[in-house]
Amino acid sequence: MSNLTTSIQLTKQSTYKLNNGQHIPIAGFGTYLIEASKTTDLVYQALKDGYRHIDTAMVYGNEKEAAEGIAKFLKDHSDIKREDIWFTTKIFNQYQGYDRTKEAVEIISKDVKQYIDYVDLILIHSPKTSKDKRLGTWKALQEYVLNPNNDTLNIHSIGVSNYGIDHLEELFNWEGYLIKPVVDQLELHPWLPRLKLREYLVKHDILAEAYSPITQGQKLNDPELLKLSEKFKVSPVEILLKWSYLQGFIVLVKTEKPSRIKENLNVLPDGHKNGDDDELEEKIHLGKIDLEPEIIEALNLPDSKEVLTWGGKDPALFKDGDA
Incomplete structure (x- = not known):
């Protein structure tokens, strides 16, 4: 189900509606591998440049600093x-x-509640544990969502990351299953399109969220990509980001260079609202994001199975014995 659409209406302010009614901004600023000492300022800069979606994780070691960056921005x-x-944020394997x-939720609360009050989304970071642990984590997360006035932390939405079809089926068939994941955060790009898994997610009304949309730089020198970049005068990074948006993904981009924070977001056009009284946003001018059909066709790689992260093994293929 690779999306061969060459043009869609999206802006920097666009959101997608999740299966629980919440709206998630399509453009996210990721904080993976960013040192805690740099995170507050970079998150602040990302918000200043127009991002309204910040992604972190317990294992990144910068949850507190990311939340602090949000608090500083809101104050100003x-x-x-x-x-x-x-x-x-995300619950890692050891928790x-x-x-x-x-x-883990107690720790997250201690880190972020003082700055941002609640958490919009918590993900199970990886399925690389046992079935009992995966389901136990979901049971606990469901309880927080179903009791938003609990003493620990108000969690609005829950989802998964790096989950394959088998892991989702395991969850859906569990007798304690009450709340559907809102997203599955995955490595997604032309060389790892995960067509079968994406078709399954669409069927179950779960959005695909793309991390490493520019392949962590490993494919920026791909000969075909460079050829397309030269021919159409579009940078490889812009091509890959636009490809992800045209696929309908929520897109997470990470950089430590302040100038590139804005450049990455500028792949999306601005949305212009005509009039302060437009509460229903009926007069927003929707921008357009597009790529040449030749680029879309060239990047249509449905048989690609290359895995570029997690030690060369796709976490969506992990079984209990791999933990």
């Missing part, structure tokens, strides 16, 4: 409200299981 920009900014997840 009274026209922006907390609910305008989306904050995602999976019912009791350990409860501990």
